[in-house]
Amino acid sequence: MKVALASDHGGIHIRKEIANLMDELKIDYVDFGCECETSVDYPDYALPVAEKVASGEFDRGILICGTGIGMSIAANKVKGIRCALVHDTFSAKATRAHNDTNVLAMGERVIGPGLARDIAEIWLTEKFEGGRHAGRVGKITEYEEKNL
Numbered sequence: 001m002k003v004a005l006a007s008d009h010g011g012i013h014i015r016k017e018i019a020n021l022m023d024e025l026k027i028d029y030v031d032f033g034c035e036c037e038t039s040v041d042y043p044d045y046a047l048p049v050a051e052k053v054a055s056g057e058f059d060r061g062i063l064i065c066g067t068g069i070g071m072s073i074a075a076n077k078v079k080g081i082r083c084a085l086v087h088d089t090f091s092a093k094a095t096r097a098h099n100d101t102n103v104l105a106m107g108e109r110v111i112g113p114g115l116a117r118d119i120a121e122i123w124l125t126e127k128f129e130g131g132r133h134a135g136r137v138g139k140i141t142e143y144e145e146k147n148l
Helices: 009-024 043-054 069-075 089-097 113-125 132-147
Strands: 002-007 028-031 060-065 083-085 103-107
Touching: 002 009, 002 043, 009 028, 009 060, 009 103, 009 113, 043 060, 043 069, 043 103, 060 069, 060 113, 069 083, 069 103, 089 113, 103 113
Parallel strands: 002 028, 002 060, 060 103, 083 103
Antiparallel strands: none
């Protein structure tokens, strides 16, 4: 698995925690920044990561901003992206198992580094269940193909 990782200024600290986690799990990733604590625009980080995942260059993406909201909205504008904003471990498991999400968004001002690591580890290791869920995800893909 290859993961694209990025944050805006509001997610730098958790992004570094997630990078450490992926090092520990021996998951291949590229960190796309940002490296400053001064205000930057989250779409400048969310959209390139989402595009890289949608193109198949990366299998998944992880995005972090202050709340995760802006990153998730921006990422979900890219055709083929199923980005989930997650702040608890149950949703991390469910969004992979049931929705086959390919991008995870989190908010540094909402959760701490320990919970962020737990969420990311679950999300990175959980498998898509398929079955009845595949049909539902397929309906989303079908809609995208017709309308976007």
